[in-house]
Amino acid sequence: MAGIRGPFLAHAHSAAYSEFVSTDCLFCRIVARSVPATVVHETDTVLAFRDIAPQADTHVLVIPKEHYADAAAMATADPQLAGEVLAVAGEVAKMDGVDATGYRLVFNTGEDGGQTVFHAHCHVLGGRNLTWPPG
Numbered sequence: 537m538a539g540i541r542g543p544f545l546a547h548a549h550s551a552a553y554s555e556f557v558s559t560d561c562l563f564c565r566i567v568a569r570s571v572p573a574t575v576v577h578e579t580d581t582v583l584a585f586r587d588i589a590p591q592a593d594t595h596v597l598v599i600p601k602e603h604y605a606d607a608a609a610m611a612t613a614d615p616q617l618a619g620e621v622l623a624v625a626g627e628v629a630k631m632d633g634v635d636a637t638g639y640r641l642v643f644n645t646g647e648d649g650g651q652t653v654f655h656a657h658c659h660v661l662g663g664r665n666l667t668w669p670p671g
């Protein structure tokens with residue numbers, strides 16, 4: 537077993553492997569609670585926590601607990617999980633009271649998309665009038 541420990545097991549489902557959660561991925565570390573975050577909602581598969589540098593009154597990141605590099609990779613591998621991320625994003629908007637006034641869900645993807653953390657995450661932004669087009 538020891539011989540195959542490494543990146544392939546780093547994001548395995550089983551709790552038995554949680555000790556091998558990738559330490560090079562910030563959001564995996566937040567899932568593992570080795571990096572603190574202000575968690576606002578959690579399910580078996582999804583975690584929602586406040587962005588450390590909020591760009592609006594409501595700025596929450598909703599992530600799958602399992603590691604995928606971006607939203608498309610997540611949706612391709614596990615469409616149900618992608619749906620769960622979106623459903624939690626909606627619940628977070630409701631919890632923060634921005635569902636009636638409106639909010640924006642953003643999945644920055646790749647360099648031109650402005651992605652800086654390569655663990656799929658949905659930004660939930662609300663509480664102010666968001667301009668379009670984005671910068």
Ligand code: 5GP
Nearest residue numbers: 573585586587588589644650651652653654
């Ligand atoms: P991206 O630029 O990849 O779309 O979004 C990454 C987001 O993660 C950024 O909005 C950034 O502020 C946030 N972020 C970076 N480091 C941390 C951290 O340690 N904790 C939390 N809660 N958010 C972080």
Ligand code: ZN
Nearest residue numbers: 561564603655
């Ligand atoms: Zn990760």
